[in-house]
Amino acid sequence: MVSFVLVVALLNIALGYVTAVALREPPLWTFRLPKLPRLGRRTRGEESAAAAAEPGARSPEAAASAAAAEAAAAVPVQPAPPTVVPVEELPADWLEQLAAEGIIAQSFVEGAAHVVRLEVGKYREHLIAAENRARALVAAADGDALKLLIDDLRFINQDWLDKQTTAAELVSKRAGRLGEDEAAAEALEQVLLDQAVELRAI
Template sequence: MFLFLMFIAMLNVTLGYCLAVTTSPHWEWPSLPRFRFSWPRRPQHASEPVAAEAPAQPAATWVDDQVTPLTEVPQVEELPTEWLDQLQGEGIVAQSFVEASVQVLRLEVGRYREQLIAAEGRTKNYLTSSDGAALVQLRDELLQINTEWLGKQTSAADMLADRRGKLGDFETQGVGLEQVLLDQTAQIESTGSNLSQLDFHTDAVLAGRRMLLEIARLVDLAHTLRDRMHDTLATIMRSQERLDSVDKRMQLDSGTGLLNRVGLEVLLHEWWRDDPSRQRLVSVVLVDIDRFARLNERVGTRGGDRLLVAFAQLMEHLVRRDRGFDRVVRHAGQQLLLFLGDTGPRNATSAVERMRQTIEATTFDYQGTEFELTISSGTTEISKDDDLPSLVGRLELALRTAKKGGRNRTAIDEGKGATLVDPPQYQVKGRVVKVDD
């Protein structure tokens, strides 16, 4: 009886539980977030087949997808339209903002220099006739020329300043160029102030002579900027390894037809390319015409240019022509650089001494007026570790030694500093060089 009662009780409990479950409301568990982990890939061997990559899945941890933007390098197209037209008209293809700026300034400073030389010639003519009114008008024109040139310089300096820190590989060149322009601006403004204060009414001749001195200072500034532009272009071509493809026009000096600073870079590049171990001898000589500024004062800048061309042609004639790698380069202003391949420094010194004595025995005839020139020079050998800046620095120190020695001298640096040369007297022939007008 007891077992029967227990069975009935258990049956009731079971039936009640089943009834409760079937009649209760349905519950749903909230869905849990799914995490998908990306495991590091096992390195795949070259012999294993490469499976197609599945789309990337989000990682289990948060990842910052924000990428710091790269500094935007200014492009050539950011130059003023007028400047871009100049480059296109000259067939110049620049590959950076700095290079394009340098190219335009090189062209512009050449035009500015021509305006100054024309003003110098007119000043001399008006002085001859003591035409004070014409001199005043010319002074005002010169002030306008300077104002326009200052505007171009300031515009270029401002563009470089606005892009400072964004010029990439050419940051150093850009900052240096900006500083040169700012320095020149201050000097040109000072010269303009001096021109404005000239009193042509009291003494037109004296004022005119002073104006010639101010024009000469402006021409010197133009020469400095021109040479700096060539230096910067040479640096750009070298740093970008473009010396094998430099346009021949970019390598030649427009005044003398000689190689310029870019051409010198190409020359050194070709020499070292053909002699990668730098075993061959090569010497260089920096030649400077003594007191050339005084000559310019006598014959004017245009006459000085003509004399410089005649001098350069004579130096080319004196360089050995049966050698494959002897070259004459216009280094800067009235300075020439002689590149003498397969030649040690002492033989190079003997060669330039013969040239120096030949120049001393030469008479230059310009428009019926005769001139004698002398030169000073510094010689050194190119070492295996040299680059152009270190080489030029050594040459300039040697040249300075020759100048301090009384001019019309030669100094040599054989690795222990520059010393003056005590040369023999060579048998050289005197000659007269007719200078073309």
């Protein structure tokens, strides 16, 4: 029994070795195979090389013009790159705001998004301050001051509504010229318009 297992193990090792040798790159038997002629069509370059190799096939001028025509055909015609809206088209006050914050925008949409983010931060701070004032006024039961606070809140909301509407219009007017940021611009515009609808409903 032990001898049978030993024979099977040796056969496995031999078979593994033969398989490894057969599958190596390049296989051992490649030197024995004759080179077969290639069947199939020649490429344009092979045809021109074969034609140039034939003596008296064409004059040198004809060969030169044919080579120039092939070179011109080989160069792909690239379409003109689309014009992408530069960052400088942002409003001057927005550019100043970005510079004051130390933000260097790489595209129009990125600059607009940063400005909207900064304005949202200011809007949020105003709302938090108004909420704190409202809590204090409710605790003090000061109705006249609460009416003033409501007017302030209307002003804050209208100011934010105007800013986000301006941002949405700026992005919308440049649709189709925003390059890789086109999808981000559409998403930004949609968010701003949705928020504007909610603010108008208040």
